[in-house]
Ligand SMILES: O=P(O)(O)O[C@H]1O[C@H](CO)[C@@H](O)[C@H]1O
């Protein structure tokens with residue numbers, strides 16, 4: 001069968017679960033909340049009316065349950081877009097690959113993927129403890145460039161304006177710009193939510209312009225990012241996963257959105273006194289919006 005996916009390409013564990021996530025087809029809901037911190041899975045699982053299953057392997061900790069009569073899953077991705085490559089490919093395989101015949105199903109299923117994360121602000125007027133929703137993501141990680149036809153989901157005009165403003169260094173991966181799902185943006189847009197454009201960086205320190213001991217390749221990079229404008233849009237924050245979630249979701253036919261609690265303001269040099277209640281209220285709000293009425 002030409003469609004056959006070899007054992008080395010999609011690794012299925014002896015118990016029938018997928019290699020890293022240790023989840024089996026049917027274990028995940030249509031709506032999946034993605035969090036970086038595995039500790040946030042217990043927080044969100046604690047908001048479920050009933051937990052149906054819990055799985056854990058490495059940093060990939062998952063729960064599926066029911067809230068307000070709607071099935072939801074929460075999956076910890078760990079940190080970084082390299083982990084997102086694993087999580088998105090395995091979640092997609094769980095719904096779109098027949099594990100028995102090892103072939104792609106004739107009918108594709110679209111998941112709703114909602115990342116609840118933490119982030120650092122790049123604009124002075126977006127203070128710590130704000131909530132931010134990412135209308136677009138800019139990937140500094142380069143992950144999406146490995147996939148075929150990926151330019152079809154990229155905003156190349158935005159990319160060109162951004163790289164020109166920053167005088168983008170040729171040794172860095174080409175940044176890519178991808179939009180969030182319009183439907184999920186509308187669903188989660190509450191008055192407290194600040195809309196913004198989010199950079200996903202392939203590191204927390206140098207790649208986000210932080211200097212501890214090592215100097216930066218471009219010491220002015222954050223100032224240039226803060227001053228960049230593309231029409232009405234400005235770049236608002238750094239985190240480490242959103243670009244790959246938006247990019248892979250768009251290529252695979254899933255919907256995705258990211259909301260973050262701002263825990264640091266890079267211009268003011270401030271850090272939240274305690275961001276945990278901010279994340280908890282954000283998660284409760286997201287779950288309420290996702291389960292209070294049909295999303296589709
Ligand atoms: O709080 P999470 O979801 O992990 O998100 C942010 O926090 C981590 C860095 O401290 C990165 O994963 C970044 O994206």
Ligand SMILES: O=c1cc[nH]c(=O)[nH]1
Nearest residue numbers: 118119120239240264
């Ligand atoms: O500044 C920050 C804060 C949280 N997460 C990040 O990636 N960067």
